[in-house]
Amino acid sequence: MSRGDQLRRTHRAPVDRGPAGLAARAIAELADEDPLLYSLLADDLRAQSGTLAMVASSSLAPASVLAAAGAALSNVTAEGYPGARFHAGCGVLDEIERLAIERAKIAFDAKYANVQAHSGSSANLAVYFGLLKPGDTILGMDLDCGGHLTHGSPASITGKYFTSVSYGLDGTGRIDYQQVAELAEEHRPKVIVCGASAYPRTPDFKRFREIADSVGAYLIADISHVAGLVVAGEHPSPIDFAHITTTSTYKQLCGPRGGLILMGADADAPGPGGRGTLRKLLQRSVFPVGQGTPNPGSIAAKARALQYVTTPEFRWVAKMIVLDAKMIAAQLADLGYQVLTGGTDNHMVLVNVLASGLTGVVAEQALESCGILVNKNRIPGDVKSALIGSGIRLGMNSLALRGLAPADMGYCAELLDTVLSAVTLVSDTEYTLPESVHRHVSSAVEDLCRAYPVPGYPIPGLQEHSRAS
Numbered sequence: 001m002s003r004g005d006q007l008r009r010t011h012r013a014p015v016d017r018g019p020a021g022l023a024a025r026a027i028a029e030l031a032d033e034d035p036l037l038y039s040l041l042a043d044d045l046r047a048q049s050g051t052l053a054m055v056a057s058s059s060l061a062p063a064s065v066l067a068a069a070g071a072a073l074s075n076v077t078a079e080g081y082p083g084a085r086f087h088a089g090c091g092v093l094d095e096i097e098r099l100a101i102e103r104a105k106i107a108f109d110a111k112y113a114n115v116q117a118h119s120g121s122s123a124n125l126a127v128y129f130g131l132l133k134p135g136d137t138i139l140g141m142d143l144d145c146g147g148h149l150t151h152g153s154p155a156s157i158t159g160k161y162f163t164s165v166s167y168g169l170d171g172t173g174r175i176d177y178q179q180v181a182e183l184a185e186e187h188r189p190k191v192i193v194c195g196a197s198a199y200p201r202t203p204d205f206k207r208f209r210e211i212a213d214s215v216g217a218y219l220i221a222d223i224s225h226v227a228g229l230v231v232a233g234e235h236p237s238p239i240d241f242a243h244i245t246t247t248s249t250y251k252q253l254c255g256p257r258g259g260l261i262l263m264g265a266d267a268d269a270p271g272p273g274g275r276g277t278l279r280k281l282l283q284r285s286v287f288p289v290g291q292g293t294p295n296p297g298s299i300a301a302k303a304r305a306l307q308y309v310t311t312p313e314f315r316w317v318a319k320m321i322v323l324d325a326k327m328i329a330a331q332l333a334d335l336g337y338q339v340l341t342g343g344t345d346n347h348m349v350l351v352n353v354l355a356s357g358l359t360g361v362v363a364e365q366a367l368e369s370c371g372i373l374v375n376k377n378r379i380p381g382d383v384k385s386a387l388i389g390s391g392i393r394l395g396m397n398s399l400a401l402r403g404l405a406p407a408d409m410g411y412c413a414e415l416l417d418t419v420l421s422a423v424t425l426v427s428d429t430e431y432t433l434p435e436s437v438h439r440h441v442s443s444a445v446e447d448l449c450r451a452y453p454v455p456g457y458p459i460p461g462l463q464e465h466s467r468a469s
């Protein structure tokens with residue numbers, strides 16, 4: 001080795017001077033300077049690794065997505081859009097935002113993408129505030145039938161600020177298109193929203209568009225729950241049927257907290273009253289109408305996630321998500337559970353637990369005490385409050401990402417049933433669960449979590465789910 005080589009060697013930085021070095025140092029500093037917060041974050045990582053998350057809205061962001069979200073880029077202040085900012089120093093962010101937009105367009109085969117919305121809800125609000133005036137009518141899916149708060153629920157600003165009309169389900173638990181058409185004819189909404197938070201079947205986007213066209217309404221497809229399946233080709237895409245498509249990025253897209261607004265064939269269609277194009281209208285509606293600065297770290301993480309979901313690896317996971325969901329639905333039905341609509345087309349399974357003598361909240365809590373995470377959910381015609389609920393909602397995103405396959409679903413259904421069939425309801429919110437069942441299922445869950453670690457995450461010592469029933 002020459003003297004020069006030796007010098008360069010000794011002078012080489014001890015750590016990577018790029019983002020990896022910053023992240024490593026940042027984590028060490030966090031542990032050192034704020035041990036309380038660090039240990040809480042460690043607890044959370046252990047909890048995520050050691051529980052079976054079947055919460056339908058949850059998924060697992062690849063570690064690279066988490067890294068991008070936490071990059072130094074967060075320091076950049078940038079109102080406006082790439083090439084038209086209101087602050088200096090945005091050159092690199094411009095490139096990153098353009099990359100995220102490009103990847104969103106590729107992933108969804110879209111002509112327009114806005115990656116600045118802070119959440120799925122913010123994306124929906126931007127769309128409404130762009131298209132509607134206060135008091136205008138939205139026709140959306142009823143919350144209890146599976147719609148989202150932002151689809152016109154009285155609890156949300158979308159139900160207070162606009163006139164909200166809701167459609168529901170037919171006798172088989174599917175969207176009642178006849179009712180959608182009749183309500184549209186009667187109320188002449190400016191906007192019709194399709195897409196849901198708790199609906200295990202595929203909406204007929206074409207039919208929705210025909211109904212929207214018949215009354216001159218804009219069709220919004222909110223695919224927050226199924227966006228990953230859409231990218232992977234496991235679910236029909238609404239991009240060219242809906243005027244505007246919105247989604248959260250942290251659910252099935254495995255991205256950061258955030259939202260996306262997308263358009264296909266109608267990107268250059270006229271806005272309300274023929275003013276401007278939808279493209280121009282939405283750009284303004286996100287900024288400056290509804291938001292100030294974007295979240296640069298989140299935009300970088302969206303770029304990363306939008307690339308990840310187009311990989312063959314994710315396409316395979318998406319297939320597993322649907323097959324796992326179909327399989328666990330079938331297994332639960334075999335065990336005597338009332339599975340709504342008799343099964344599923346997507347990642348989601350809804351179970352009426354009142355029919356099994358339970359409430360949603362008790363089922364959720366009993367399962368959580370054993371390390372299985374689901375969520376209580378109201379079901380069509382529910383007589384219980386939202387905090388109790390008669391159903392539970394399961395989703396297979398996280399399990400499939402961990403590598404659990406359809407062949408594992410019989411065992412997962414058995415674990416669910418072991419807990420649920422052993423619960424004794426004391427009141428709508430109180431229950432008892434035999435300690436032996438708790439011990440057995442908790443340890444089975446730990447074994448499963450060890451066998452299927454979260455890919456790319458470290459494997460910490462698994463936490464005891466030792467809370468007594």
Ligand SMILES: *Cc1c(COP(=O)(O)O)cnc(C)c1O
Pocket residue numbers: 057118119120121122124147148150195196197222223224225248249258259
């Ligand atoms: C989760 C969800 C949203 C809201 O997304 P956030 O990012 O949590 O604000 C909107 N619409 C539907 C259908 C959802 O499921």
